[in-house]
Amino acid sequence: MWIFYLVLTFLLLILTILPKIQHSHWIFRVPEFGKIQLTYFIVFTFILGFLIDSSENFWYYQALLIAMFVHHGITLIKYTPLYRVKKHIQQNQSSEKLHFISANVYQFNKEYDRFVQLIEKYEPEMFLTMESNADWEKALRPLEKAYSHHHKVTLENTYGMHFYSKMEIKDSKTHFFVADDIPSIEVHLKTKDGFSFVFFGVHPPPPSPTEEETSKERDGDLLSTAKRVREIHEPMIVVGDFNNVAWSKSSILFRKTSHLIDPRIGRSFVSTFHAKYQLLRFPIDLMFHSEDIFIKNLKTLENFGSDHLPVYCEFFIDHKNDGQEERIDYATQEEKAEAEEMIQDGKEEDGNRDAVVTEG
Structure with a gap:
C-alpha cells in the first residue's frame, strides 16, 4: 500500500x-x-x-x-461562488433578457429529435450547433419556421457549424483563420428593442493522441479570433467548443488579447465534456463576453445524446453600465508578440484531416 x-x-x-x-x-x-x-x-x-x-x-x-x-x-x-465578483442588476436602459444555447451535437449522434425538443423547451432567441453536418442540417429544418435567420457551414469533417436566430441578422461571415477546413462564424445581430451585438462561434481542433498532435492550430485559431474581436467595436459574445480550459495559458492569452470577460469566474466551472461520465467531465465549452454584456445565468442543460452537454446562457446588454471594466485584463507587449507567434504557428501547422469523417 x-x-x-x-x-x-x-x-x-x-x-x-x-x-x-x-x-x-x-x-x-x-x-x-x-x-x-x-x-x-x-x-x-x-x-x-x-x-x-x-x-x-x-x-x-x-x-x-x-x-x-x-x-x-x-x-x-x-x-466558484467563493470568489466574489460584483453582481449587476438589470436597469431600464438595458436590453431585454436574451438567451442562447450552444451545443456540440456530435456529428454521429442520430438522436436529432431530442435536440429539437430541447430547443423547443427552452426557446432561446438563438442557438449554435457544432459538428453539425448535412444530416443535422436536415433534422433542424423544422425549427427554421421559428428561427428564420441563420448562418450555415455544413461540413462532414466534424467541424460543421450552424447558427439559428429569431432576431435579424444584419451581417454574417465565415472565417477560416488557420485552416480551410476549420470554420469560425461571425454574426452581427439586432434585437427587437434596437440593441446590436456580435455573436462569434468557434470550434478549433483539440490536441490529443487521436486528433491533432499539437495545440498549434487550436491556439492559433483562438488567438486569431481574439485579434478579430479587437477590430469590432460592438457588444460581443464568443462561444463554442474551445477544446481548451479557461485556466490554460492560451485561454488566458485569448482573454487578455480580446479584452473579453470570462463569466465562469465567480460562478462555476460549467463542465460539459464528457456528457456520460460525470467524474471525467471537463469545462471545455467556453464563453467570453465584452464589458457591456451582463450574464444573468450560465449553466449546462440535459444531455440529448451527444458527448457534450449543451450550454445555456441568459444575458442582457447595457451600454451605460461600466461596472465590469475592472474585470478586463490587458495583454502586455510581450504577450501580444507571443499571440502573433502562436497565430503564425497555427497557420503553418498541417492538420492532415479527412474531408469526410466516419464514426469508428
Missing part, C-alpha cells in the same frame, strides 16, 4: 508539472484539462497517507500533496 501511495503521489506531481512546460505537444497540454480531477485525487491520496503504514519520510510526501493542492486550488477557486 505504501508503494501505491508513492506511485500515486509522483504521478500527480508529474501531471501537475507537465502543463507548466510550455510545449504544444498534446502530452503537455492534455493534463491541464483535468485540474479539477487532479485536485480530488490529491485529497484522496493525502487521506490515504494516514491509513497506511508510513516511513520516516511520510510528512515530506504529505507536504508535497498539500503544496499541489494549494497550487491547483488557487486557480480553481476563481471558478
Whole structure:
C-alpha cells in the first residue's frame, strides 16, 4: 500500500508539472484539462497517507500533496461562488433578457429529435450547433419556421457549424483563420428593442493522441479570433467548443488579447465534456463576453445524446453600465508578440484531416 501511495503521489506531481512546460505537444497540454480531477485525487491520496503504514519520510510526501493542492486550488477557486465578483442588476436602459444555447451535437449522434425538443423547451432567441453536418442540417429544418435567420457551414469533417436566430441578422461571415477546413462564424445581430451585438462561434481542433498532435492550430485559431474581436467595436459574445480550459495559458492569452470577460469566474466551472461520465467531465465549452454584456445565468442543460452537454446562457446588454471594466485584463507587449507567434504557428501547422469523417 505504501508503494501505491508513492506511485500515486509522483504521478500527480508529474501531471501537475507537465502543463507548466510550455510545449504544444498534446502530452503537455492534455493534463491541464483535468485540474479539477487532479485536485480530488490529491485529497484522496493525502487521506490515504494516514491509513497506511508510513516511513520516516511520510510528512515530506504529505507536504508535497498539500503544496499541489494549494497550487491547483488557487486557480480553481476563481471558478466558484467563493470568489466574489460584483453582481449587476438589470436597469431600464438595458436590453431585454436574451438567451442562447450552444451545443456540440456530435456529428454521429442520430438522436436529432431530442435536440429539437430541447430547443423547443427552452426557446432561446438563438442557438449554435457544432459538428453539425448535412444530416443535422436536415433534422433542424423544422425549427427554421421559428428561427428564420441563420448562418450555415455544413461540413462532414466534424467541424460543421450552424447558427439559428429569431432576431435579424444584419451581417454574417465565415472565417477560416488557420485552416480551410476549420470554420469560425461571425454574426452581427439586432434585437427587437434596437440593441446590436456580435455573436462569434468557434470550434478549433483539440490536441490529443487521436486528433491533432499539437495545440498549434487550436491556439492559433483562438488567438486569431481574439485579434478579430479587437477590430469590432460592438457588444460581443464568443462561444463554442474551445477544446481548451479557461485556466490554460492560451485561454488566458485569448482573454487578455480580446479584452473579453470570462463569466465562469465567480460562478462555476460549467463542465460539459464528457456528457456520460460525470467524474471525467471537463469545462471545455467556453464563453467570453465584452464589458457591456451582463450574464444573468450560465449553466449546462440535459444531455440529448451527444458527448457534450449543451450550454445555456441568459444575458442582457447595457451600454451605460461600466461596472465590469475592472474585470478586463490587458495583454502586455510581450504577450501580444507571443499571440502573433502562436497565430503564425497555427497557420503553418498541417492538420492532415479527412474531408469526410466516419464514426469508428
